[in-house]
Every structure is written in structure tokens, then in C-alpha cells.
Amino acid sequence: MTPSALADLVRSSAVTVLEARGLDTDVLPEQVTVERPRNPEHGDYATNVALQVAKKVGMAPRELADALATELSAADGVDTAEVAGPGFLNLRLAADAQGEIVRRVLSAGDAYGRGDTLAGRKINLEFVSANPTGPIHLGGTRWAAVGDALGRVLSSQGAEVTREYYFNDAGAQIDRFVNSLLAAAHGEPAPEDGYAGAYIDDIATAVLSKEPGALSQPEAERHETFRKIGVGLMFEEIKQSLHDFGTDFDVFFHEDSLHAGGAVAQVVGELKESGTLYEADGAWWMRTTDQGDDKDRVVLKSDGDPAYIAGDIAYLRDKVQRGFDLCIYMLGADHHGYIGRLKATAVALGYDPEVVEVLIGQMVNLVSGGKPVKMSKRAGTVVTLEDLVEAVGVDAARYELTRYSVDSGIDIDLDLLRKHTNENPVFYVQYAHARLASLQRGAAELKIELRPDADFSLLTHPREGDLIRTIGEFPSVLTKAAELREPHRVARYLESLASAYHKFYDVARVLPQGDEAPTDLTHARLALCEAARQVLANGLSLLGVSAPERM
Structure with missing residues (x-):
């Protein structure tokens, strides 16, 4: 019996108890909470539903709990x-009822844990979107891992997810990038407000390789040549780095x-004509303070040029017109x-502000050797995606970046992630999967077949029960991770x-x-071990991390 099935049973039993007494069943929550108690001596699961509704129906909580028990x-x-x-x-399940969880896993296979709580939602998930002016730094690398994992988690709950990269190929930062390339091509230092690093020299050289006469062109044409070729080369490099990291996008906008x-x-x-924008000091403004911004924002500058937020407005409209009902x-x-x-932008366009989520x-x-790592071999002043992957590998990098809530800063210990010990979280999880895969190979060598119809009532050891119940939590973990946008829960x-598996194995x-x-x-x-292996594989897949069969 899965936790969700048990929750349904508790609710239906509560309905029976209340109806037998002529009491209102509408006071019951739509979904009853059933949780594993911290102390296993208190049972397999616990619920506080009697405490939630007793007073609403005029009963003492213990009286209602006794009847429900x-x-x-x-x-x-x-x-x-x-x-x-x-x-x-406090509830204890019969061993064969717990075994139903194992049967479900073996039957569902790769699909175990998937649900339909987000079925019908069309979600635009925009992440990374680093300016095409240099390699992806650590902040962008974190989003590459977390964003990709979040997309997988949302999809696992039935959402139609489009992964999108907003390619910032307009604005002053592109001009600074191009001026940096031109300076490098002339053998000069980067401008004071420009970009430095070996990658600038590399791209400038590549531009001249593709267009040998570029430096002899008139100024405007030369600038356009370096912009078009240089930005294109930088962006192709960014896309390749992300692909090598296991992160691919559906749309590059x-x-x-x-x-x-x-x-x-x-x-x-249109916004000017509708009165949504107001004029002050020769510019046109949006009242973003109405949605919690610290000040109103200029949309059209006094010289007539659009401010950056003008592009954001047009971009959100484009997303909604493409049919997305949630833009993350x-x-x-x-x-x-x-x-x-962005909330104010949605309101200005006539949309529910909830269409936007940030x-x-x-x-x-x-950190390495207890000291911060600050310099990149290639980018000069920042550590890049490639630096992290070179140091610890794709799996360790993705897992470590994903296992923390995004609203907390993290220090990544490179020395720890290089260790092949249980101190290393990704090794610990992958080793459990490899151990389980080895067990199945051993069974095959002994010609012992896997039986989904095994007698699970025999699994009465506390460690067996703990492992089964942990396996049974996976669907609810995915539901909550999708609901809260928190793939670190996985x-x-x-x-x-x-x-739970290592303790069982002991x-x-x-x-x-x-x-x-x-x-x-x-x-x-x-069969229990194969169920555990399957769930580990399913979870690692959602994080974009491999599930090795040998280590």
C-alpha cells in the first residue's frame, strides 16, 4: 500500500466514522496528510486528521481518533x-500490503514516480540565458543543472515544458564585447569597460580566420563583421558547453x-495609447512599484530609445501568445x-500576474584545500562551467549544484567531490545503484529469476520495512518537488x-x-532490491546524473 493509497483509506474511513454519527464530512481535507514518524517505534505512518477536524464536528480529538482507529x-x-x-x-501496515509498493515499482519501471498533477499545464522554463559575451560562469552553471532538473521534474508530473534560452544579442554589453574583440585583433589591451581573458583572443583570431580582411574594412562594416561572427562563435561555444553538461534547450530566442x-x-x-504607461521627465514609465518593485521603471527613454524592460514586455507577450500559461x-x-x-509587466499586458514566476x-x-578557487585558466576573472567539469566531472557537478535549495548560497568542496567514498554524496547514491545492479547480475549468474509476484509478506525485518516505505515515498517527493520548484528534494x-538500502544490506x-x-x-x-535500484535510477535520471552499473 502506497502512502497515497493509505491517505485515501484514512479519508474514506473518516467519512464512514462521521457519517455513522450523522456528522458533516465536508470538514475533512481533500487530501489527508499521512507521514512517516521520526521514531519508527511509533509505527509505519502517522496522521493528525482527528486533531484537524474533531472540534469542527463537536467531538473530542481522542474520541474521534479512537473511532477512526x-x-x-x-x-x-x-x-x-x-x-x-x-x-x-499511528498506523502499522501488514507486510504483504507494504509489498504492493514493490509490485508497483517493478510494474511501472521507468515510469514509477510520475504523476499527472500538472497535466494540461504548458510551461515556459527560461534559464541560464547568459549574455553571449563570455563562457558560462558558476552562477549560470548552477542554473544549467537546476533548470534542467526542474524541467524534468515538472515534465514527470504531466506538464508540457519548453526549455528556453533568451539570447541577449542586443544592447550595450554586445558593443563592449565587440570592442574587446577588435582590441584583441589589433593586439591592444581590452577597453576599460570591456571583457578580458584568453577566450577573447581566441575568438578574435577565429573571426580573422573566417574573414581575413576584416581589419581593413570601414569602421561600421568592421564592427558588424566582428559582432556577427564573434557573437555567433561565442554562442555556439556556450551551446556546446551546455550540451556537454547534459543541458539542452528546445528554443533559443x-x-x-x-x-x-x-x-x-x-x-x-499600445501601452502608451492605453494609458498603462505614464510620461515624466520626457520619458515613459511603468508603475512597477504596484507589484513590489522598489521604483517605477523607464520603458521608453527621453531620447526615444527603448529601455531594457521594453524588450521584457514584448518577450512576455510573445510567450503568452505562444500558448504558455506559466512562464518561469x-x-x-x-x-x-x-x-x-515582471509581475508588473504581466499586469500591464492584461494578464494575471501569476502567469509569471521568478x-x-x-x-x-x-573551495579546494580549504581555500576559495577564484581564477579561471581561460576566462581570467571568473570560474566557468568548463573549470568545474574539468575538476570533478559532469555527474558530480550536476548533482552537487542540484542538491541545495537555490535560495541558499553554496560552497562546493572540490576535494570532497573527487573522493570515491561515502562522504561524497553523488558517489554515495551512485554506489548504491551500482551495488544493486551487481546484485542482479549475481542473481542472473545463479539463474535466480526476478519474481514480481514474490511473497512480500515474508519481508518482516524492520530494515526491510524501512526500505519499502522509503521507496513508497518517491511519487510524493516528485509531486512536492514539482509543486515547490525544488528539485533538490529529489x-x-x-x-x-x-x-535505507545500505542499512538493509548490512x-x-x-x-x-x-x-x-x-x-x-x-x-x-x-524483488525489493530491484525496486530500490529502479527508483535510484529514476531519481538520478531526473537530475540528469548517470546511474552506473559498475563502479
């Missing part, structure tokens, strides 16, 4: 139901297309002001599952030794 004790799959404290219910295609001018004109923006630590700004990611630091869950022998013949318990434990 009697009803549940007679239900199939429930071994015992006991009242604790002021009205909590060019900011410049909004300006060149007239979308920015059109939407600004994943932005860096210095972008808190964008929350109110996630802010905090800083990432690298990583932390995998660590708890690996821990006390329960699975395969027969010597001339021993396999027993019914052998088959039950082997």
Missing part, C-alpha cells in the same frame, strides 16, 4: 491503528528579433528587482533511499551462498 484496524492492509497523545493515529521585427515598438505604442524565469542573485518588474538563485563558490530523497543477506537453494525469502528480497 477501530475502523482502520479492520481495513485490509492495516495491521494496527493506535491512538497517541491528544489524538494522533533572440532578443534582437523583438527589436528588428517591430514587436518592441508595437507593444510600447530563473534569474541570478542580483535580479530580485525583476520579480516585481526563481532567484544564490551565489556559488568553489537529491536529498535519493540519499535517504541509498542510506543486516539482510539476499543471495544464497555455497550450495544453498534460493528460498521464497530470496525472491522477495531480490
Whole structure:
């Protein structure tokens, strides 16, 4: 019996108890909370539903809990139901009922854990979107890992997710990038407001290789040559780095297309005509303070040029017109002001502000030998995605970046992630999977078949029960991770599952030794182990991390 099935059973039993007394059943929550108690001696699961509704129906909590315990004790799959404290219910399941979780995993395979809570939602998930002026730094690398994992988690719950990269190929930062390339091509130092690093020299050389006569062109033509070729080369490098990191996008949206295609001018004109914008000091402003911004924002500058937010307005309209009912923006630590700004943009366009959701990611630091790692071999002043991957590999980098809530800063210990010990979280989880895969190979060598119909009532050891219940939590973990946009919940869950398996392995022998013949318990434990392996593989896949069969 899965936790969700048990929750349904508790609710239906509560309905029976209340109806028998002529009491209102509408006071019951739509979804009853069933959780594993911290102390396993208190039972397999616990619920506080009696405490939640007793006073609403005029009963004492313990009186209602007693009646509910009697009803549940007679239900199939429930071994015992006991009242604790002021009205909590502690539940123990029959071993064969818990075994149903194993059957479900083996039947569902790769699909175990998937749900439909977001079915029908069309979500635009925009992340990374680093300016094409240099390699991806650590902040962007964090979003590459977390954003990709979040997309997978949202998809696992039925959402139609489009992963989008907003290509900032318009504005002053591009001019500074091009001027830096031109300076490098002339053998001069980077401009004071430009970009430095070996990558600038490399791209400048590549531009001249593609267009040998570029430096002899008239100034405007020369600038355009370096802009077109240089930005293109930088962006192709960014896309390749992301692909090598396991992060691919469905759409690369060019900011410049909004300006060149007239979308920015059109939407600004419409907002002026509708009175949504107001004029002051020769410029046109949007009241972003109405949605929590610290100040109103200029949309059209006094010289007639659009401000950066004008592109944001046209971009959001484009997203909604493409049919997205939720637009998630994943932005860096210095972008808190964008929350109110983008909400105000939605309101200005006549949309519900809830169509916009902004996630802010905090800083990432690298530590080695107890000291911060600050310099990149190639970028000069920042540590890049390639630096991190070179140091620890793709799996370790992705896992470590994903296992923390994005609203907290993190220090990544490179020395720890290089270790092949249980101190290293990704090794700990991957090793559990490899150990389980080895177990299945051992069973195959002994010609012991996997039996999904094994007698799971034999799995009565506390460690077996703990492992089964941990496996059963996976669907609810994914539901909550999708609901809260927190893929780190998946990583932390995998660590708890690996821990439950390692503890089980220490006390329960699975395969027969010597001339021993396999027993019914052998088959039950082997099926349990395969269920654990499957869930580890499913979870690692959602994080974009490999599930090795040998380590």
C-alpha cells in the first residue's frame, strides 16, 4: 500500500466514522496528510486528521481518533491503528500490503514516480540565458543543472515544458564585447569597460580566420563583421558547453528579433495609447512599484530609445501568445528587482500576474584545500562551467549544484567531490545503484529469476520495512518537488533511499551462498532490491546524473 493509497483509506474511513454519527464530512481535507514518524517505534505512518477536524464536528480529538482507529484496524492492509497523545493515529501496515509498493515499482519501471498533477499545464522554463559575451560562469552553471532538473521534474508530473534560452544579442554589453574583440585583433589591451581573458583572443583570431580582411574594412562594416561572427562563435561555444553538461534547450530566442521585427515598438505604442504607461521627465514609465518593485521603471527613454524592460514586455507577450500559461524565469542573485518588474509587466499586458514566476538563485563558490578557487585558466576573472567539469566531472557537478535549495548560497568542496567514498554524496547514491545492479547480475549468474509476484509478506525485518516505505515515498517527493520548484528534494530523497538500502544490506543477506537453494525469502528480497535500484535510477535520471552499473 502506497502512502497515497493509505491517505485515501484514512479519508474514506473518516467519512464512514462521521457519517455513522450523522456528522458533516465536508470538514475533512481533500487530501489527508499521512507521514512517516521520526521514531519508527511509533509505527509505519502517522496522521493528525482527528486533531484537524474533531472540534469542527463537536467531538473530542481522542474520541474521534479512537473511532477512526477501530475502523482502520479492520481495513485490509492495516495491521494496527493506535491512538497517541491528544489524538494522533499511528498506523502499522501488514507486510504483504507494504509489498504492493514493490509490485508497483517493478510494474511501472521507468515510469514509477510520475504523476499527472500538472497535466494540461504548458510551461515556459527560461534559464541560464547568459549574455553571449563570455563562457558560462558558476552562477549560470548552477542554473544549467537546476533548470534542467526542474524541467524534468515538472515534465514527470504531466506538464508540457519548453526549455528556453533568451539570447541577449542586443544592447550595450554586445558593443563592449565587440570592442574587446577588435582590441584583441589589433593586439591592444581590452577597453576599460570591456571583457578580458584568453577566450577573447581566441575568438578574435577565429573571426580573422573566417574573414581575413576584416581589419581593413570601414569602421561600421568592421564592427558588424566582428559582432556577427564573434557573437555567433561565442554562442555556439556556450551551446556546446551546455550540451556537454547534459543541458539542452528546445528554443533559443533572440532578443534582437523583438527589436528588428517591430514587436518592441508595437507593444510600447499600445501601452502608451492605453494609458498603462505614464510620461515624466520626457520619458515613459511603468508603475512597477504596484507589484513590489522598489521604483517605477523607464520603458521608453527621453531620447526615444527603448529601455531594457521594453524588450521584457514584448518577450512576455510573445510567450503568452505562444500558448504558455506559466512562464518561469530563473534569474541570478542580483535580479530580485525583476520579480516585481515582471509581475508588473504581466499586469500591464492584461494578464494575471501569476502567469509569471521568478526563481532567484544564490551565489556559488568553489573551495579546494580549504581555500576559495577564484581564477579561471581561460576566462581570467571568473570560474566557468568548463573549470568545474574539468575538476570533478559532469555527474558530480550536476548533482552537487542540484542538491541545495537555490535560495541558499553554496560552497562546493572540490576535494570532497573527487573522493570515491561515502562522504561524497553523488558517489554515495551512485554506489548504491551500482551495488544493486551487481546484485542482479549475481542473481542472473545463479539463474535466480526476478519474481514480481514474490511473497512480500515474508519481508518482516524492520530494515526491510524501512526500505519499502522509503521507496513508497518517491511519487510524493516528485509531486512536492514539482509543486515547490525544488528539485533538490529529489537529491536529498535519493540519499535517504541509498542510506535505507545500505542499512538493509548490512543486516539482510539476499543471495544464497555455497550450495544453498534460493528460498521464497530470496525472491522477495531480490524483488525489493530491484525496486530500490529502479527508483535510484529514476531519481538520478531526473537530475540528469548517470546511474552506473559498475563502479
